[in-house]
Amino acid sequence: MRFVIHSRKDSLCSVYTLFHICPVPTQQENPMADTPIIHFQKTHFITSAPTIRDMPEDSGIEVAFAGRSNAGKSSALNRLTNQKSLAKTSKTPGRTQLINVFEVAENKRIIDLPGYGFAQVPLEMKKKWQKSLGEYLQKRHSLKGLVVLMDIRHPLKDLDQDLIFWAVDCNIPVLALLTKADKLKSGARKNTLLKVREAAKDFGGEVQIELFSSLKGIGVDIVQRVLGHWYDERNYPELNVLDSALDMDVASLSEDQDQTSDAE
Numbered sequence: 451m452r453f454v455i456h457s458r459k460d461s462l463c464s465v466y467t468l469f470h471i472c473p474v475p476t477q478q479e480n481p482m483a484d485t486p487i488i489h490f491q492k493t494h495f496i497t498s499a500p501t502i503r504d505m506p507e508d509s510g511i512e513v514a515f516a517g518r519s520n521a522g523k524s525s526a527l528n529r530l531t532n533q534k535s536l537a538k539t540s541k542t543p544g545r546t547q548l549i550n551v552f553e554v555a556e557n558k559r560i561i562d563l564p565g566y567g568f569a570q571v572p573l574e575m576k577k578k579w580q581k582s583l584g585e586y587l588q589k590r591h592s593l594k595g596l597v598v599l600m601d602i603r604h605p606l607k608d609l610d611q612d613l614i615f616w617a618v619d620c621n622i623p624v625l626a627l628l629t630k631a632d633k634l635k636s637g638a639r640k641n642t643l644l645k646v647r648e649a650a651k652d653f654g655g656e657v658q659i660e661l662f663s664s665l666k667g668i669g670v671d672i673v674q675r676v677l678g679h680w681y682d683e684r685n686y687p688e689l690n691v692l693d694s695a696l697d698m699d700v701a702s703l704s705e706d707q708d709q710t711s712d713a714e
């Protein structure tokens with residue numbers, strides 16, 4: 451099987467680029483070196499939001515899990531955090547219909563997005579989901595990394611490609627996971643990984659492809675490492691603007707006080 455990446459101009463990214471919303475994380479020589487440890491098992495549920503207006507304040511760092519219905523997003527989140535039922539999983543595609551928000555640590559969130567591309571969902575409902583998904587991707591400033599989950603047996607469908615193109619255009623790094631890797635034998639699994647990695651070169655940008663299985667724990671350490679890097683505030687100088695402004699205020703306040711005491 452060969453995976454073909456459709457042309458960039460066919461994808462949604464041309465629409466999304468109009469928004470120019472995505473800050474470029476600073477590249478380091480070894481980006482994973484001395485990444486602060488994140489205790490993923492402490493992750494807890496915050497809220498289920500029908501639209502982005504119902505989400506927590508758009509500050510800090512957010513990582514979104516996106517993918518087709520039934521790709522294994524919620525299961526991956528549970529495995530990553532070592533919690534059995536943090537996110538609801540289901541055999542019935544379309545289970546996650548809201549934007550589910552989880553807090554990993556202060557100002558660090560994971561978002562379990564509604565799945566896309568499930569044919570049996572009524573058109574109206576599908577439109578509603580896709581609207582809230584599109585809105586989230588376009589407008590959420592704290593989104594700093596996208597995990598795209600694809601069933602290893604059906605990777606790189608059109609909507610997956612659209613999503614990855616969009617993220618690349620916005621300089622948002624992508625970790626694409628080939629989920630349910632346990633469903634394939636070791637040889638077929640590696641073969642698919644190599645083919646998808648080869649095809650993914652056409653995306654350009656920062657797109658890392660890895661195997662994943664919630665059932666067997668394959669790839670969990672890699673996801674934790676990549677997310678740990680994305681959650682590292684030192685990569686986003688613009689996040690510290692407010693803090694340094696506050697520091698300056700405090701400094702100028704004490705200068706004022708010094709001057710006052712000099713005058714006295």
Ligand SMILES: Nc1nc2c(ncn2[C@@H]2O[C@H](COP(=O)(O)OP(=O)(O)OP(=O)(O)O)[C@@H](O)[C@H]2O)c(=O)[nH]1
Binds near residue numbers: 519521539
């Ligand atoms: N064999 C196997 N099955 C898995 C794995 N991950 C998820 N599944 C199964 O796939 C089905 C869908 O998993 P979910 O995690 O609910 O998928 P989702 O992407 O969150 O689905 P939506 O919320 O509908 O978009 C469930 O029956 C899971 O048990 C895996 O690694 N291996």
Ligand SMILES: [Mg+2]
Binds near residue numbers: 524539562
């Ligand atoms: Mg789900």
